Amino acid sequence: MYVYGGLRTYDLKEVPAQAQRAEALGFDGIGFGELAHDVFLLAAMALEHTQRLRVGTSIAIAFPRSPMIVAYTSWDLQRMSGGRFELGLGTQVKGHNERRFSVPWSAPAPRMREYIQSLRAIWDCWQHGTPLDYRGQHYTFTLMTPEFNPGPIGTPPPPVYVAAVGPAMCRAAGEAADGLLMHSFNTRRYTEEVVMPMVAQGSKRAGRSPSDVLVTGGGMIATGATEAEVVASRENSRRRIAFYGSTRTYKGVWDVHEWGDTCLRLHDLSIKGKWAEMPRLIDDTMLDTFCVSGTYDQIGPKLKERFGPYSQRISLGLPEDPRQEDRLGALLEELHRG
Numbered sequence: 001m002y003v004y005g006g007l008r009t010y011d012l013k014e015v016p017a018q019a020q021r022a023e024a025l026g027f028d029g030i031g032f033g034e035l036a037h038d039v040f041l042l043a044a045m046a047l048e049h050t051q052r053l054r055v056g057t058s059i060a061i062a063f064p065r066s067p068m069i070v071a072y073t074s075w076d077l078q079r080m081s082g083g084r085f086e087l088g089l090g091t092q093v094k095g096h097n098e099r100r101f102s103v104p105w106s107a108p109a110p111r112m113r114e115y116i117q118s119l120r121a122i123w124d125c126w127q128h129g130t131p132l133d134y135r136g137q138h139y140t141f142t143l144m145t146p147e148f149n150p151g152p153i154g155t156p157p158p159p160v161y162v163a164a165v166g167p168a169m170c171r172a173a174g175e176a177a178d179g180l181l182m183h184s185f186n187t188r189r190y191t192e193e194v195v196m197p198m199v200a201q202g203s204k205r206a207g208r209s210p211s212d213v214l215v216t217g218g219g220m221i222a223t224g225a226t227e228a229e230v231v232a233s234r235e236n237s238r239r240r241i242a243f244y245g246s247t248r249t250y251k252g253v254w255d256v257h258e259w260g261d262t263c264l265r266l267h268d269l270s271i272k273g274k275w276a277e278m279p280r281l282i283d284d285t286m287l288d289t290f291c292v293s294g295t296y297d298q299i300g301p302k303l304k305e306r307f308g309p310y311s312q313r314i315s316l317g318l319p320e321d322p323r324q325e326d327r328l329g330a331l332l333e334e335l336h337r338g
Contacts, residue, residue: 001304001335002028002313004056004216012037012045019046022318023053025325026332031058031088031315040073047081056086058181058315059163063091063111064101067118067139074119074158075126075150083155088181089115090163093249109168111138116160116176123157126150161216165250167198174202174213182218185244187289188306190256191218196310216313219306220291223299223316223331225324230295235279237291242278246270257289296327300334 005022007030022030030053032042039057046055077085091108098105114136121134125144132144161179164170173180180199182191203210220240222233244250246266254263262281269278292299292306307314319328
């Protein structure tokens with residue numbers, strides 16, 4: 001099992017040191033989510049200051065950016081890192097696309113499929129000199145003159161991973177992507193009954209095996225060196241479940257467990273701005289369904305049992321206390337042994 005580190009720093013000056021710390025601890029890679037900073041900038045800083053670590057966007061928000069812009073940036077990062085960059089894409093929800101980024105919204109799964117196809121057509125043009133002639137419903141790319149062609153690189157193109165929750169996007173990931181980044185708002189039952197069957201369906205449509213799709217996650221992990229740290233991490237997970245669970249787009253995850261009313265109640269509270277009240281709706285049964293908990297010394301078998309049947313990769317946070325790094329390092333070794 002590959003283990004990636006999720007860096008939670010919001011100070012850009014800390015990124016190089018945190019990336020080097022993850023590399024020294026033995027993580028296989030790190031991923032950056034796109035919240036309050038440009039995720040490609042974070043990835044570039046981490047790649048520049050590490051030697052072995054793979055660095056990915058987990059995720060870069062796709063639709064506000066043209067595939068051509070993402071193709072250039074990803075190509076440069078792959079070249080400068082010697083092949084250590086991974087492109088993770090996500091759609092974000094309709095409200096953020098329309099109201100935060102001011103871009104039009106359409107059915108996301110077909111559009112994401114074309115997005116990935118566009119990237120590969122552009123990269124094939126640069127790597128092999130293939131004439132650029134991609135024509136889809138959402139994207140068309142037919143012009144690439146020598147002055148704007150960055151030319152081939154000495155590594156394969158970056159792998160493209162897609163974040164997915166709903167059935168249609170899971171199917172699109174199985175059909176077009178190199179990997180699936182499952183959302184932390186996920187459960188084992190939802191994964192087994194919805195996510196993996198849709199990945200298999202998409203893979204079959206593309207004429208390939210589901211095993212060709214690298215699967216990361218999905219669910220939450222509450223861990224730490226001490227029981228107190230685990231308790232604090234569990235409460236943070238409870239807040240995250242309430243936050244993500246208020247999004248009606250994710251109601252399907254609740255519905256698998258017959259908890260759909262909780263989604264509607266959380267959504268109503270979010271509309272009223274009652275964010276502090278929302279975690280109270282997440283009882284311990286719900287928390288344990290979404291979250292795997294335990295100290296570094298205890299959690300290894302639980303992680304293997306929860307994620308091992310379908311996931312090749314998980315993500316753990318770095319310990320805040322450097323004195324606990326040895327215990328986390330032992331957990332990483334345990335997970336790497338399988």
